[in-house]
Amino acid sequence: MENHVQILLNKLSYASITVATLTFFFLYLQTPETCLDHSDSKPNPYIRFPTSTCDFNPRYYASLDKRNRRIWSTKSWTTAVSSYAAFFKTLHISNHSRALIVSAGPGNAVVAMNELGVADVTGVELVDSPPLVSRADPHNLPFFDGIFDLAFGVYLDRALFPGRYVGEIERTVMRGGYCVVAVEECGPREVEKILILFKKSRFVRANNVTLAGEFRTVIVMKVESST
Ligand SMILES: *[C@@H]1O[C@H](CO)[C@@H](O)[C@H](O)[C@H]1NC(C)=O
Numbered sequence: 521m522e523n524h525v526q527i528l529l530n531k532l533s534y535a536s537i538t539v540a541t542l543t544f545f546f547l548y549l550q551t552p553e554t555c556l557d558h559s560d561s562k563p564n565p566y567i568r569f570p571t572s573t574c575d576f577n578p579r580y581y582a583s584l585d586k587r588n589r590r591i592w593s594t595k596s597w598t599t600a601v602s603s604y605a606a607f608f609k610t611l612h613i614s615n616h617s618r619a620l621i622v623s624a625g626p627g628n629a630v631v632a633m634n635e636l637g638v639a640d641v642t643g644v645e646l647v648d649s650p651p652l653v654s655r656a657d658p659h660n661l662p663f664f665d666g667i668f669d670l671a672f673g674v675y676l677d678r679a680l681f682p683g684r685y686v687g688e689i690e691r692t693v694m695r696g697g698y699c700v701v702a703v704e705e706c707g708p709r710e711v712e713k714i715l716i717l718f719k720k721s722r723f724v725r726a727n728n729v730t731l732a733g734e735f736r737t738v739i740v741m742k743v744e745s746s747t
């Protein structure tokens with residue numbers, strides 16, 4: 521009796537293993553199907569599914585224009601832009617200046633600078649936000665030496681290598697131009713430490729401002745030598 525049960529159980533497990541293996545192979549050989557109608561010559565872009573997990577084509581569910589217009593009309597965007605504009609006003613920048621914004625995020629500082637009348641503004645960030653911000657590493661800026669009148673490092677406090685971040689900003693600003701960096705709100709002792717990072721600029725001022733809803737300390741430096 522015991523033996524019979526044992527044999528029956530063994531048979532059952534062999535059967536299960538066979539079924540499981542066959543099912544596995546069946547699933548493995550199946551090509552995934554999507555609900556797209558391949559005969560449709562003009563598929564709707566809003567329901568384009570990735571063909572595989574390696575499909576890196578960007579999938580814009582809304583056009584860039586539409587998405588930007590949506591972002592630019594939010595309250596947080598307009599508040600951020602006006603906070604940057606209020607700060608830039610204190611810098612007395614000429615309309616003909618060439619300005620660089622490093623760590624530009626989604627580009628609200630770029631827009632603020634444009635609104636003040638500065639047309640030539642370049643915004644860079646690790647992740648691009650077209651058309652306002654291009655992709656570049658703040659530690660290795662893709663610009664020649666001394667081509668900007670002003671460079672603003674919006675988030676020095678988030679830089680991986682603050683010395684290198686400051687060095688690159690200083691390198692791209694011409695003699696007589698200004699380097700501006702912002703960090704989390706801090707006192708004179710921290711400001712002293714940041715000043716050490718600058719190798720060829722003179723301290724102009726440091727003050728507390730609210731930028732994009734955050735309490736920040738900005739430091740303004742004037743580039744004195746060209747090497
Ligand atoms: C700079 O541009 C702004 C905005 O376009 C304008 O209002 C202002 O008059 C210009 N300033 C000078 C000095 O041209």
Ligand SMILES: *[C@@H]1O[C@H](CO)[C@@H](O)[C@H](O)[C@H]1NC(C)=O
Nearest residue numbers: 705706707708726727728737
């Ligand atoms: C910024 O404000 C903080 C707190 O009020 C103060 O301790 C600090 O000294 C201020 N920093 C500057 C550069 O004015």
